[in-house]
Amino acid sequence: MSDTRSLPVPDGLAGERADSGLARLLGMSRTTIATMIDAGDVLVAGQPVARSERLNAGDWLEITLPTPVTRPPVEVAEYEGLGIIYQDADIVVVDKPVGVAAHASPGWTGPTVTGVLAARGIQVAQQGAEERQGIVHRLDVGTTGVMVVAKSARAYTELKAAFKERTVEKIYHAICQGHPDPSTGTIDAPIGRHPRSDWKFAVMDDGKNAVTHYDTLEAFRAASLMEIHLETGRTHQIRVHFSALGRPLAGDQTYGADPKLTAQLGLTRQWLHAHTLAFAHPDDGRRVEFTSPYPADLDHALGVLRATS
Numbered sequence: 001m002s003d004t005r006s007l008p009v010p011d012g013l014a015g016e017r018a019d020s021g022l023a024r025l026l027g028m029s030r031t032t033i034a035t036m037i038d039a040g041d042v043l044v045a046g047q048p049v050a051r052s053e054r055l056n057a058g059d060w061l062e063i064t065l066p067t068p069v070t071r072p073p074v075e076v077a078e079y080e081g082l083g084i085i086y087q088d089a090d091i092v093v094v095d096k097p098v099g100v101a102a103h104a105s106p107g108w109t110g111p112t113v114t115g116v117l118a119a120r121g122i123q124v125a126q127q128g129a130e131e132r133q134g135i136v137h138r139l140d141v142g143t144t145g146v147m148v149v150a151k152s153a154r155a156y157t158e159l160k161a162a163f164k165e166r167t168v169e170k171i172y173h174a175i176c177q178g179h180p181d182p183s184t185g186t187i188d189a190p191i192g193r194h195p196r197s198d199w200k201f202a203v204m205d206d207g208k209n210a211v212t213h214y215d216t217l218e219a220f221r222a223a224s225l226m227e228i229h230l231e232t233g234r235t236h237q238i239r240v241h242f243s244a245l246g247r248p249l250a251g252d253q254t255y256g257a258d259p260k261l262t263a264q265l266g267l268t269r270q271w272l273h274a275h276t277l278a279f280a281h282p283d284d285g286r287r288v289e290f291t292s293p294y295p296a297d298l299d300h301a302l303g304v305l306r307a308t309s
Contacts, residue, residue, distance in 0.1 A: 008060055137168075145274025163233065175226070190206070201234070225302065
């Protein structure tokens, strides 16, 4: 039997979009709420509601909740391409290769950082959901580079707070198409889910605050090598911000990259690498910094650009 809830729209949600307001009300993700709305499982005053429709205080809600999804367990599996940069009693710093997810998730059947660490007998902090214990931040499957995982409860608490308070220094290198103008600057534009593609993101007026600082390291004929400092950490932030500038990352055809340049550079994913991660060590507060060299596919693409410029 389905679980149905009936309740009035609280005063505090008046004027909000249905998808974002109901996500806050029910403590569910906006993607889940959007799926429920599209399936006709959310009624307002007896009528199906649209995602962007504004809520009115006191209107009666009838919500049919989805069947709970069983979370995937951590699959213990080795993956030789994942390197260990550093570890001690509190943290393990990994060099994540392309094609490896941070943790298990519905629909993902490939290797994960948590699974590889388990296969190597590296115990991580038990805080967090079962499939993402020890995870304090994430890199996309198609993004390579430095990632820290908490091994102790103290490290988990301290690092989660550090990422939330934006005291972690996150430096990425990326190749974007063309030449940003100005060559050094800041992109301050809110990011939300794409209005027509749930698996994409976009600059949206009602999105979450997102700030990206960038500087040009090298300029080529058709592209630029950028150093990027993330002030915030929204999903796909760098990819979305540079696409919004009209300078999508090389190889990132999801966000508008030129397929001809992608083929010329031999890329099968976006040219984006988490180059440096620096933070206060959770044990004694000393500043630690870790870096990752470019992997072979990105290094090859960079070499092609240098040779043809």
